[in-house]
Amino acid sequence: MEEQDWVRVVADATWAPSILDTQPWRFVAGPDRLDLFFDRERALPVLDPTGRQQVISCGSALEFAVVALSAAGSDGAVDLLTDDGDPDHLATIEVTGTRDPSDEDRGLAAAIDRRHTVRAPFESRAVPADLVDRLQEEAGLLDTWVKPITRSEEEVATVVLVSRAEEMEQGAAYLAEIQRWMRTDPGAVDGVPVEAVPSGNPHARPSNWLIRDFVAGEREQSPFLPAGDPDAPPPEVEGPLVVLMGTGGDDRYDWLQAGRGLGRILLHATAAGVAASPLTQALDWPATRTRLQSRLSLVGHPQLLVRLGYPPQTPTGAVSGRRPVEDVLTFVPG
Ligand SMILES: Cc1cc2nc3c(=O)[nH]c(=O)nc-3n(C[C@H](O)[C@H](O)[C@H](O)COP(=O)(O)O)c2cc1C
Incomplete structure (x- = not known):
């Protein structure tokens, strides 16, 4: 692979989702391999002290790289957590040959x-149910289960835990960390743009499912959150499909696989016109995470809740930025 081929693959990889758009990754490319590292300088010590959600984010960037590589006509073998003494070295993709990209790859x-x-x-x-089946199959190939939360008692238990977690997320250190990653500059290359977050109180949304309150503590004085239109008709209550993704174990290997599963299901969903938003408050806190495990009688460990559905016809919200490839990719000589 030439350097410019890796630049294209890594540019695609960086479009992966990441918690608070922290993009906690670095890549090193050689002629036939791409190594992925966790970038500790972008850690979230309050919200994600074990790095679980950031490693999941890196896993989805890894899967986006695999998809980009396949579409560019190369096969890659993925090796996770090679035992080379560097705890930040998360994965390697080794180019093993060429392929004719399929329609699905493209x-x-x-x-x-x-x-x-x-x-x-x-x-x-x-x-559609057949899309849900497909997402379950795809994630299953990466050791990750996908459980739709459809039974009403499970939905109620999950909604209650999400709300409880949202209440717990009002501490000063947590709010300061969220605030550090919110962006008002339209040219920002990382962090969550304020316009990507619906304005108004998330508790007043026409949904059972509370999205993360990115502007808690800011709402009163915020100059950038427009007031709602008092004469607007009440919006229809949404009925998203919420799925819980989880793994058998709960270490870095499992987090990487869950991230790969997330990356893959998000791409399949997007290709089918379905949008998503992760909804991970209930999993930020050990107490609510364990409670979810027991309330839903889960075999294994919950890693992510994801809200899926058809997006509104008129796009709303800003698109989050990405760091330039040269900031995240270095080359080793062949
Ligand atoms: C592990 C993980 C957890 C996330 N948790 C949330 C969440 O709780 N609420 C939310 O609105 N978005 C969440 N996100 C989405 C990120 O905020 C989003 O990916 C990031 O801001 C980049 O934006 P993009 O996905 O539009 O490219 C999460 C993403 C990941 C990978």
Whole structure:
């Protein structure tokens, strides 16, 4: 692979979702391999002290790289957590040969820069069952289960835990960390743009599912959050499909696989016109995470809740930025 080929692959990889758009990754490319490292300088010590959600984020960047590589006509073998003494070395993709990209390879790669987290309420039509089956299969290939939260007692238990977690997330250190990653500059290359977050109180959204309150503590004095239109008709209550993704174990290997599963299902969903937003408050805190495990009688460890549905016809919210490839990719000589 030439350097410019890796630049294209890594540019695609960086479009992966990451917690608070921290993009906690670095890549090193050689002639036939790409190594992925965790970038500790972008850690979230309050919200994600074990690095679980950031390693998941790196896993989805890894899967986006695999998809980009396949569409560019190369096969890659993925090796996770090679035992080379560097705890930040998360994965290696070794180029093993060439391939004729299939229509699916191209379709998934084309979804990479069309996918964005959509937090606005979704349309009321349901996500088709065959797509849900496909997402379960795809994640299953990466050791990750996907459980739709459809039974009403499970939905109630999950909604209650999400709300409880949202209440717990009012501490000063947590709010300061969120605030550090919110962006008002339209040219920002990382962090969550304020316009990507629906304005107004998340408790007043037409949904059972509370999205993360990115501007808690700021709402009163915020100059950038427009007031709602008091004469607007009440919006239809959305009925998203919420799925819980989880793994058998709960270490870095499992987190990487969950991230790869997330990356892959988001691309399949996008290709099918379905949008998503992760909803991970309930999993930030050991207490609510363990409670979710027991309330839903889960075998294994919950890693992510994801809200899926058809996005509103008119796009709402800003697209989050990405760091330039030269900031995240270095080359080793061949
Ligand atoms: C592990 C993980 C957890 C996330 N948790 C949330 C969340 O709780 N609420 C939310 O609105 N977005 C969440 N996100 C989405 C990120 O905020 C989003 O990916 C990032 O801001 C980049 O924007 P994009 O997905 O539109 O490219 C999460 C993403 C990841 C990978």
